[in-house]
Amino acid sequence: xxxxxxxxxxxxxxxxxxxHVAALVxxxxxxxxxxxxxHPATLEPxxxxxxxxxxxxxxxxxxxxxxxxxxxxxxxxxxLRDLPA
Numbered sequence: 001x002x003x004x005x006x007x008x009x010x011x012x013x014x015x016x017x018x019x020h021v022a023a024l025v026x027x028x029x030x031x032x033x034x035x036x037x038x039h040p041a042t043l044e045p046x047x048x049x050x051x052x053x054x055x056x057x058x059x060x061x062x063x064x065x066x067x068x069x070x071x072x073x074x075x076x077x078x079x080l081r082d083l084p085a
Contacts, residue, residue, distance in 0.1 A: 003080065003083045003084070003085055004085050006022060006080055007080055007085075010080065021077065022077070022078050022079065022080050023072075023075040023076060023077050023078060024075070024076045024078055025072045025073070025074065025075050026073055026074025026075070026076075027072075027073040027074055028070045028071070028072055028073070029070065029071045029073065030055070030068060030069075030070055031054055031055070031069045031070055031071040032052060032053050032054035032055050032057070032060070032068075032069045033052075033053055033055075033060070033063060033065035033066070033067065033068055033069055034050040034051065034052050034053075034065070034066055034067050034068075034069055035050060035051065035053065035063045035064050035065040035066045035067075036050065036051070036063065036064045036066070037051045037053060037059050037062055037063050038062045038063070038064065039062070040061075040062050050066055050067075051063070052069055
């Protein structure tokens with residue numbers, strides 16, 4: 001997210017105004033998905049909550065993804081007020 005949009009998000013969101021952490025990220029690697037894993041034989045959901053499944057895990061074939069999961073590397077915590085726009 002760009003710095004101006006991050007600042008707008010903090011101003012607009014009551015939860016972020018209560019507290020947040022900002023970081024500059026050197027690398028972001030797609031790791032997998034969070035989703036509903038289904039049994040391969042019955043196609044019934046295995047769990048009632050979102051399960052994180054890596055792209056190389058066999059269960060990925062039976063997972064309905066709800067969101068992508070990233071691994072963040074080389075992170076540096078920052079204060080948004082100290083960053084140029």
